[in-house]
Amino acid sequence: MHMSSTRFSFSSFERHSNMTSGSNSLMWFRKGLRIHDNPALDHAAKNSTHVYPVFVIDPHYMKPDPTAFSPGSKLCGLNRIRFLLESLVDLDFSLKKIGSRLLVLHGEPADVLIQCLKEWDIKRLCFEYDTDPYYQALDARVQTYALASSIEIFTPVSHTLFNPAEIIQKNGGKPPMNCLSFSKIAGEPHWLSSPLATTLTVIPPVGDVGNCNVSEVPTVKQLGYRDIQEEEPPIFKGGETEALRMLRESTKDKEWVAKFEKPNTDPSAFLKPATTMLSPYLKFGCLSARYFYQCIKEIEKEVKNHTSPPVSLLGQLFWRDFFYTVGFGTPNFDRMRGNKICRQIPWNNDDELLAAWRDARTGFPWIDAIMIQLRKWGWIHHLARHCVACFLTRGDLFIHWEKGRDVFERLLVDSDWAINNGNWLWLSCSSFFYQYHRIYSPITFGKKYDPTGAYIRHFLPVLKDMPAEYIYEPWTAPLSIQTKVNCIIGKDYPKPIISHEIANKECKNAMAAAYELNKKLNGLVSDEDLQNLRTRVEDESQVTSSKRLKQKLN
Numbered sequence: 204m205h206m207s208s209t210r211f212s213f214s215s216f217e218r219h220s221n222m223t224s225g226s227n228s229l230m231w232f233r234k235g236l237r238i239h240d241n242p243a244l245d246h247a248a249k250n251s252t253h254v255y256p257v258f259v260i261d262p263h264y265m266k267p268d269p270t271a272f273s274p275g276s277k278l279c280g281l282n283r284i285r286f287l288l289e290s291l292v293d294l295d296f297s298l299k300k301i302g303s304r305l306l307v308l309h310g311e312p313a314d315v316l317i318q319c320l321k322e323w324d325i326k327r328l329c330f331e332y333d334t335d336p337y338y339q340a341l342d343a344r345v346q347t348y349a350l351a352s353s354i355e356i357f358t359p360v361s362h363t364l365f366n367p368a369e370i371i372q373k374n375g376g377k378p379p380m381n382c383l384s385f386s387k388i389a390g391e392p393h394w395l396s397s398p399l400a401t402t403l404t405v406i407p408p409v410g411d412v413g414n415c416n417v418s419e420v421p422t423v424k425q426l427g428y429r430d431i432q433e434e435e436p437p438i439f440k441g442g443e444t445e446a447l448r449m450l451r452e453s454t455k456d457k458e459w460v461a462k463f464e465k466p467n468t469d470p471s472a473f474l475k476p477a478t479t480m481l482s483p484y485l486k487f488g489c490l491s492a493r494y495f496y497q498c499i500k501e502i503e504k505e506v507k508n509h510t511s512p513p514v515s516l517l518g519q520l521f522w523r524d525f526f527y528t529v530g531f532g533t534p535n536f537d538r539m540r541g542n543k544i545c546r547q548i549p550w551n552n553d554d555e556l557l558a559a560w561r562d563a564r565t566g567f568p569w570i571d572a573i574m575i576q577l578r579k580w581g582w583i584h585h586l587a588r589h590c591v592a593c594f595l596t597r598g599d600l601f602i603h604w605e606k607g608r609d610v611f612e613r614l615l616v617d618s619d620w621a622i623n624n625g626n627w628l629w630l631s632c633s634s635f636f637y638q639y640h641r642i643y644s645p646i647t648f649g650k651k652y653d654p655t656g657a658y659i660r661h662f663l664p665v666l667k668d669m670p671a672e673y674i675y676e677p678w679t680a681p682l683s684i685q686t687k688v689n690c691i692i693g694k695d696y697p698k699p700i701i702s703h704e705i706a707n708k709e710c711k712n713a714m715a716a717a718y719e720l721n722k723k724l725n726g727l728v729s730d731e732d733l734q735n736l737r738t739r740v741e742d743e744s745q746v747t748s749s750k751r752l753k754q755k756l757n
């Protein structure tokens with residue numbers, strides 16, 4: 204694990220800084236796509252003759268992949284790529300207002316950065332500290348070069364409320380494993396008493412860019428995404444300007460903020476979603492989590508009797524920091540094997556079932572409508588995420604959480620390494636949460652919120668005329684009704700791919716067997732142990748055996 208030696212405080216850093224005034228600084232943007240509360244940018248702007256604000260278009264994330272299951276690159280769906288480009292346009296615009304501009308370069312980021320450091324005779328390199336493994340490896344390469352070239356490095360922690368490394372240190376070298384103990388260890392952030400996040404009004408100009416291949420922010424077309432059918436306008440507009448507007452919008456009803464209780468928010472609300480929808484802005488750092496935190500705190504001071512973490516709005520930001528900290532302190536956090544906090548479970552690898560879930564063809568309208576919303580909007584409510592993640596893994600299909608994680612990672616605009624992996628570990632009962640007998644019913648859960656099925660009708664128009672009594676289970680509608688509403692089940696909309704009643708019982712049995720094995724072997728489950736258990740579970744499963752039978756008959 205690579206721990207950060209940086210801190211928020213500028214003063215402690217400046218004492219060690221030997222940079223003479225009048226030299227060149229490079230501000231490397233990755234996340235943190237904002238001007239407000241951006242300590243790395245503030246620092247780059249101090250005592251420099253020139254500041255080079257750089258963003259590198261990384262083919263790892265941005266190169267089109269025509270073989271992927273939806274438009275986008277290997278890792279990112281187009282919704283997220285578009286959001287990022289819009290955020291860069293907005294950043295460029297804001298930088299121009301304060302006397303600068305964004306320099307966009309293309310290529311493997313470490314190679315590009317090192318070339319820029321040389322070409323522009325950079326004496327100070329500033330970038331926000333990033334805990335994601337991809338950036339840890341990338342940053343190590345760039346830092347090695349910078350240190351060897353006597354370039355000063357400033358890399359503050361400003362993406363999260365707290366420094367994950369400090370929390371781990373305070374907890375005796377291990378990340379806290381629940382949000383309550385996390386918040387106790389964390390306490391109040393030490394920057395809370397300082398004035399609200401500042402915004403720069405001027406920064407030193409960009410110097411000569413020499414031979415570096417600098418461009419404007421590209422469009423999706425220029426990145427090679429052609430012939431993309433625009434079904435509907437994107438739901439999110441990327442950028443800091445929009446983030447701050449949405450923050451104002453979300454916090455203008457102070458009572459709503461103060462009374463926010465996450466478990467009571469409605470996953471089926473789509474005309475006016477029930478939560479802030481700020482996650483894409485926090486993911487890319489268009490909105491500072493610290494600034495958001497301070498705004499909520501101000502409101503809580505004004506409105507008495509506010510809710511508290513973990514259910515309050517402030518509590519949501521604690522969840523975010525919690526997953527960042529556990530993700531940072533846990534080797535192999537993003538996989539089952541080699542991950543000490545993850546139960547070893549004999550998930551199956553049924554690609555047919557996985558594709559049906561991914562492509563909204565399970566035959567369960569509540570699940571399919573959520574998966575359509577995910578694909579179209581790149582965002583779904585937290586409890587909707589719960590439902591589809593539970594259905595894919597321990598609830599019904601018993602498919603590996605890593606596969607579901609990959610689909611989310613690609614399609615979510617807010618896709619975030621630590622939070623996504625953490626929540627998939629949670630929902631699959633692989634870690635953090637162990638009550639595997641508590642399953643979200645794909646039939647009754649949504650009904651509680653939306654008895655008439657307005658959400659389903661909106662995202663699955665094929666079912667728009669289905670009477671309310673059948674909307675969650677259309678296969679039970681008499682054929683006369685199916686004919687009348689122009690939706691024959693099995694033709695216009697799929698039959699359920701499994702029997703929920705049978706599948707969830709089998710999942711519970713398999714989970715019980717896996718938990719027992721993990722307990723018996725103290726977590727040291729070998730590949731062979733897991734394979735033996737998988738064979739046993741599959742032999743006992745009616746779902747798998749009826750599928751096998753079907754395959755034989757075919």
Ligand SMILES: Cc1cc2nc3c(=O)[nH]c(=O)nc-3n(C[C@H](O)[C@H](O)[C@H](O)COP(=O)(O)OP(=O)(O)OC[C@H]3O[C@@H](n4cnc5c(N)ncnc54)[C@H](O)[C@@H]3O)c2cc1C
Pocket residue numbers: 465478479480481482483485486519520522523524526583584585586588589592611615617618619620622623624626627630
């Ligand atoms: C299987 C699964 C995968 C998820 N993947 C992601 C992901 O890739 N990126 C992501 O940002 N969130 C993820 N979440 C967490 C959560 O669902 C979203 O953060 C939330 O729904 C975003 O909507 P919002 O901004 O309106 O949230 P609000 O309720 O308004 O909360 C404000 C902010 O708090 C943070 N937050 C809220 N809930 C959580 C949570 N449970 N864990 C961590 N942070 C939280 C987010 O940054 C969010 O924007 C996932 C949840 C599940 C169950």
